[in-house]
Amino acid sequence: MSLEINIQNISCPNCASKRIKKHSIARAKLQTTQRYLCKICKKTFTLKQELKSKSYPAGIILSSISLYNLGYSQAEVQKLISKKHKTKVPQRTISNWINEFKQLAPYGRLRQQAKSQFSSENMIEQYEFLHNNLNYKYQIHNFKLNYLTGDNEKLQRLKLYLEKITTKEFPHHIFKPNPEIKEKSDRASQTSFSALSIRPLSKQNLANKLTRLALNMAKTNKQRHEKIQEFILINDSTTIAVEIPIYLTHDDLLYFSSRGFNLDPDDFSTPITGHIDILQIRNDLIHILDYKPNANKEKPIEQLTIYALAIASRTKLPLTLFKCAWFDENNYYEFFPLHVIYKIKNKKIVSRDQTSIEKFK
Numbered sequence: 001m002s003l004e005i006n007i008q009n010i011s012c013p014n015c016a017s018k019r020i021k022k023h024s025i026a027r028a029k030l031q032t033t034q035r036y037l038c039k040i041c042k043k044t045f046t047l048k049q050e051l052k053s054k055s056y057p058a059g060i061i062l063s064s065i066s067l068y069n070l071g072y073s074q075a076e077v078q079k080l081i082s083k084k085h086k087t088k089v090p091q092r093t094i095s096n097w098i099n100e101f102k103q104l105a106p107y108g109r110l111r112q113q114a115k116s117q118f119s120s121e122n123m124i125e126q127y128e129f130l131h132n133n134l135n136y137k138y139q140i141h142n143f144k145l146n147y148l149t150g151d152n153e154k155l156q157r158l159k160l161y162l163e164k165i166t167t168k169e170f171p172h173h174i175f176k177p178n179p180e181i182k183e184k185s186d187r188a189s190q191t192s193f194s195a196l197s198i199r200p201l202s203k204q205n206l207a208n209k210l211t212r213l214a215l216n217m218a219k220t221n222k223q224r225h226e227k228i229q230e231f232i233l234i235n236d237s238t239t240i241a242v243e244i245p246i247y248l249t250h251d252d253l254l255y256f257s258s259r260g261f262n263l264d265p266d267d268f269s270t271p272i273t274g275h276i277d278i279l280q281i282r283n284d285l286i287h288i289l290d291y292k293p294n295a296n297k298e299k300p301i302e303q304l305t306i307y308a309l310a311i312a313s314r315t316k317l318p319l320t321l322f323k324c325a326w327f328d329e330n331n332y333y334e335f336f337p338l339h340v341i342y343k344i345k346n347k348k349i350v351s352r353d354q355t356s357i358e359k360f361k
Helices: 058-069 074-085 091-100 106-115 141-148 155-163 206-219 221-235 250-258 301-315
Strands: 020-027 033-037 045-046 124-131 134-141 201-203 241-247 272-282 285-291 322-327 332-335 348-350 357-359
Touching: 058 074, 058 091, 058 106, 058 206, 058 221, 074 091, 106 141, 106 221, 134 141, 134 221, 141 155, 141 241, 155 241, 155 272, 155 301, 206 221, 206 322, 221 241, 221 272, 221 285, 241 301, 250 301, 272 301, 285 301, 301 322
Parallel strands: 285 322
Antiparallel strands: 020 033, 033 045, 124 134, 134 241, 201 332, 241 272, 272 285, 322 332, 348 357
């Protein structure tokens, strides 16, 4: 039975207009694809970016790759796909898909090592939280979290924070509206401040390619975030967690202000809360990624900087260890959050626990 898609939930990928109508249907062996026409820019598009020249639906192909990278054998993948999609795929075909997409799913080179340490069912831990009356699915990749933090004392602090989120010690109550508090705290996505002028680096990244694939699995615009997060968490070799809750307090802001950062604590209602889409460890740096449809029309520099400040505060790590980026399937923009709030003058900065000194470069 096919899922009926509400056309009111669809926006044009070219101009973001909601004035959409059905245009035509393309038929393949095992799937049909609806094309839409934007009444404003007159562009046609499909809601899913279908994989070309494939007999099987993109969802089956990509699910097979993800299941394999979770540690299931090809025979087990075949059974799971048959059970879920009511379609029997030859094991040879699954093997061909895995080989074809291995360059776009670099986690494959870590698969055997991960499989020896975690079962397929325990590779990823998943928790759902009700924050600000919305459901958030926080997920951690157990193997990559251990593998990428290793014996690095600083990165171990990040690991401890991520693990604390699932315990009673984490202040989940601050993410819930309190009717007794008249003054409303800020959401990171709605926060603005006087940021220093920077020019983010525009580049292409593996996140673009993985996002392009993952969008095939989203049946509605509403599903895009979750499908992209899940696909990247499983198939990318550097992503350790998705949908990470963060918070920043007034005391945190006072600390950064006292260290010469361009922040006025009185400009914010605290605690500031938010959720990071994707967290990665690459080249000994912590990368904070945010998926933004039509990324070339967005500039969430303040939002991402708040994310970095929050993680730095919770882990007592210097801001020099962080990079931020926002992206979609076509664009990737990255910057150092330090440059947004601190004018570098060839000085030194002391990390929050005052035990290590990082030189600005």
